[in-house]
Amino acid sequence: MKHHFADEYSQVDGILQKIDPRIKIISALLFVFLVNITPFTKAFSLIYYTFILVLCSLLANVPLLRIFQKSLVSLPFIIFFALFSLFYHHRQPWFSGVIVIKAYLSILAMILLISTTSFSHFLKALQKLKIPVILVMILSFMYRYLFVITDELMNVKTAKDARTVGGSAWFHTKVLANIIGVVFISSYERSERIYKAMLSRGFDGTIRTLDDFKCKNRDYLFGFTALSIFIIIKIMEYSLQ
């Protein structure tokens, strides 16, 4: 089965792909933080952040359209929160619009980060940035087996479809629930077997890794440039009334 992997542009020849993942993660998180603390009255500065994202996707040789396509899945959630905030704050719809833009820019930045970083490097960078190892391992297993379990689900569904003749919508819903149950149990059993495979290769509950990241001059330059741009945007934000 063909899957679209999260890091599909990590092997593309682009400037962003060559940057140390730790610097990229910190820069992206800083970007998200700054976007989200932008006051509603200074919402015009979100244009600058949009411009940064466009520039980064050009530097990474990632088609902008693909980033937008990937981000569509998050749009319903963003709109839901925006609508919720509309009732909560008793504010004008314009404020909810700004929330949508802020959330959307944050998601685009994260998609760009994940798309241009090999997932194994991303995980290793998280670990180097002192994210708890157990969380990193959970992310690692989730990413590794997401596709396997999706395949399994689709295979069981295909087997069900091959034997399906007629039946009401309610009947199919019930069968689908059974399929999900079966896949859940087989996933649980799979996790037992994976644990056995880990034990057989000397795993004793301690997670050990080989860390081999080393920042080069270009990484420092990227980090410095990103920081400078963010500072300039903030200065412009407060100097322009």
Add this chain to the structure above:
Amino acid sequence: MSPLIEIKDLSYAYPDGNLALENVSLEVEEGDCIGLIGPNGAGKSTLLLHMNGILHGNNQILIEGMEITPETICQVREKVALVFQDPEHQLFMPSVYEDVAFGPVNMGWSKDKVNWQVDLALQEVDMLSAKHRSSHHLSFGEKKRISLATVLSMKPKILVLDEPSSNLDPKHRWELIDLLKNLNITKLIATHDLELVSILCNKVAILNRGLLKAFGPASEILSNKDLLVSYDLAKP
């Protein structure tokens, strides 16, 4: 000289009470390649899981004269490498490199030694070019090869393989047989593939319903058609 593996009256029952192994005794000498054959549910995989202490029967297994206990388990797992039937269970790390390095890293080797052994193991299975790829990007045949590399990198003395040729197309199956043939290491192979056994193994053990029914030279056992038929291993 004591045998490399000595199994003495091993019995094991699963928590549901199903007796999977009953008084199994077997000796494996250094350099042996033993084919473990038997119908489905015979207890082959259960026996393999005992080899490096994943399952504990009545603790009647000695590896190089060493009993498998919580104190010796790390040493045992350095000596006995287990390759599971489904490579999806064996390959759980985000990249091939990390999967092959998983065992050596757990053994506490230095970074240089780990890198050296990873390269060596990947070269042995002719998959060095896939070092930085993700496991889920590989074909099934490639995953099988990488599975083998994940344990070869630990420099084991004994290789235990569960159904190594299952689900492989003929080309990849022959490639795997050639690969195993060229590995100069003691092997214990549980399989239904009698052709693979006849090519690789010098001894054969037949398991049926948890009991060891026959053990001897491969040529003798594989040529005894009545014996194979009686355990559903050949067409009557």
